[in-house]
Each structure stands twice: as C-alpha cells, then as structure tokens.
C-alpha cells in the first residue's frame with residue numbers, strides 16, 4: 001500500500017500552464033477526486049502521476065520515492081482511461097492477462113488472478129467474450145478489472161464513468177467506491193461531475209486554471225467553500241455582497257448589505273469595513289408568508305421578496321425570489337410548499353447556515 005505526495009507540480013505546454021504549483025499528500029487507502037471544469041488540468045495531473053507526461057517542475061513521491069523520470073511501466077500504477085481503451089481484438093480474459101504477461105507473471109498465477117478479479121467486478125462468466133459483446137457498464141468494469149489485476153500500488157481513474165447513461169453512472173459510483181474500500185488501494189479519481197465526486201471521495205481537490213482552490217471532505221467543500229468559483233461549481237449558491245460591520249461575541253459577523261443587516265458564521269477574523277460576499281445555499285432558506293416575529297432580533301436573517309418563478313422537481317420545489325435592489329434568491333423548499341408566483345414572502349435563514357467569502 002502506498003502514500004502519494006505531490007510537491008510543487010507544474011506542467012506547461014508552451015504558454016499554457018496546464019498545472020501550476022499542485023501540492024497534495026494522498027494517504028494510504030484514500031480516494032481523492034480531482035474536480036474542476038474542462039481544461040483545468042485534471043488529466044494532465046493524472047498523466048504526470050502515471051508517467052505519461054513529464055512535469056516542468058515538482059516532485060512526485062510514492063512512499064517517499066521520487067518517481068519523476070521513471071516510465072509508466074516502472075511505477076506500478078493501474079490506470080483507467082476515459083474511453084476504456086480495451087483491446088477490441090482480445091477477449092476479456094486476454095485483455096486482463098496482457099499486463100500480467102508483460103510483467104512476467106507465471107501462467108498459473110495469471111489464471112488465478114483473473115478469476116479473482118472477475119469475481120470482484122461481478123463478471124465471472126464473461127471471460128471469453130470480446131469487448132464488442134459487452135454493454136458499456138460491463139466494459140467499464142472490465143477496464144477497472146484490467147487496471148486492478150496487476151495489483152498496482154496506486155489506481156488512477158480518468159472520468160471512468162463519463163460514457164455511461166445517467167442511471168448506470170449512479171450505480172457505478174457506489175460500485176467503484178465499495179470496490180476501492182474493499183481493496184483499499186490509494187486512488188486518484190478525475191471527474192468534472194460534482195455529484196460523482198461527492199459520492200465517491202474521501203476528499204475532493206477543486207481545481208481551476210491549473211491551480212488548486214480547495215481540498216476537503218465533500219461536506220466541507222459544500223458548506224465552507226473558499227472562493228466564489230468553488231461555491232458556484234458545487235451546488236447552487238446565493239451571493240449577497242456586503243461590508244463587515246463587526247463581529248459578535250458568538251463568532252458571528254454582522255454585514256451591511258443591500259437588503260439590510262445580515263448575520264453570518266465565519267471562522268476566520270475579518271477587519272471591519274472589509275468587502276465580502278455572504279453565501280447561503282438554496283435549501284438553507286425557509287420561506288414564510290409573514291414576517292418572522294424577531295426579524296430585527298438576533299435569531300437569524302430575514303429578507304423580504306416576491307416569488308418570481310416556481311418550478312417542481314419532484315423531491316423539491318424551487319423558487320426564484322425577487323428581493324430589494326435587484327437581488328434574486330434561489331430557494332429550495334419541500335415539494336408541498338404552497339407559494340405561487342407573485343406571492344409576497346419572507347426568506348429566513350440561520351446565521352450558522354451562511355458563510356463568508358472574502359473578495
């Protein structure tokens with residue numbers, strides 16, 4: 001089992017800084033996702049770890065051993081490419097045997113390992129089929145099996161579920177996660193799908209333009225994003241611009257905003273007068289028809305508005321609420337919430353459910 005450390009990794013292609021100062025330690029048994037929009041450097045980072053790309057700067061350590069300069073076949077990694085890249089003219093069994101034969105594993109041992117790995121991905125009886133005789137999900141699992149059968153110390157997966165339909169993709173998330181936990185292999189998983197990253201990962205690395213913005217557990221990234229980009233990329237967000245009025249004794253800050261004074265939790269210190277954005281998620285806002293009794297008091301936040309749009313998603317009802325000064329709040333309420341377009345409402349939320357992003 002292997003710990004992976006990436007120190008100051010940069011990769012330039014001419015003028016493009018595809019990866020810029022990437023710094024991360026990945027623990028033994030850990031599943032890390034690289035999450036970010038197209039072109040942010042996810043695949044390049046993965047290819048540097050695998051050895052298909054040589055870094056412009058930085059070190060990549062497998063258990064304290066620098067692997068930069070080693071070719072891929074000497075790094076003992078397993079990799080799944082986005083398009084599976086199964087060999088079409090070989091059966092499943094031959095696909096799985098290939099890497100083992102390259103490594104000089106004995107015939108008997110190859111047979112045993114293939115039987116075991118087919119069992120693991122629950123495709124024990126498909127060994128004699130060709131890739132074209134498999135469904136997309138089965139091909140996906142064979143690609144995973146092929147990456148794992150060589151018993152790699154690190155598993156690298158590049159958008160491994162991207163080609164599957166929505167339903168199967170959701171099922172495969174749980175499959176990949178439980179498989180990874182069972183086998184316990186250190187894994188780097190690339191995706192641009194935030195829900196997939198949230199379901200699968202121990203920690204998520206959020207990247208933009210080759211740089212890491214934030215590293216954290218899924219709930220941490222969601223509830224305490226460090227930048228507008230992160231907040232916008234992961235889930236829906238409401239931003240209210242404001243200026244710090246001061247801190248209360250309970251670690252809450254008061255902000256002066258276009259819709260009055262708002263209160264917000266924040267763990268760092270903030271100077272009075274500082275321009276910040278308050279962020280509150282749609283599901284943290286509760287709608288009510290009447291002004292809360294203590295809307296001017298200390299309990300929470302209340303913003304008056306009018307329902308401008310309402311949509312039904314089955315598990316929730318979504319609203320857009322037009323408030324003072326052009327502010328539009330997105331709100332998600334339970335599916336039975338009874339407000340309609342044109343209704344005057346109050347949007348209330350707890351200071352503990354809001355967060356501050358220093359601009």
Ligand SMILES: Nc1ncnc2c1ncn2[C@@H]1O[C@H](COP(=O)(O)OP(=O)(O)OP(=O)(O)O)[C@@H](O)[C@H]1O
Pocket residue numbers: 013016017018036037038039040041042043044045192
């Ligand atoms: N071989 C290359 N030559 C020149 N530029 C490259 C090369 N490979 C990648 N890039 C550039 O580096 C940047 C990062 O690319 P990369 O493939 O790592 O992005 P990504 O995050 O995997 O995106 P996607 O989600 O679209 O797969 C992009 O601007 C891309 O155009």
Ligand SMILES: [Mg+2]
Pocket residue numbers: 042043044
């Ligand atoms: Mg990519």
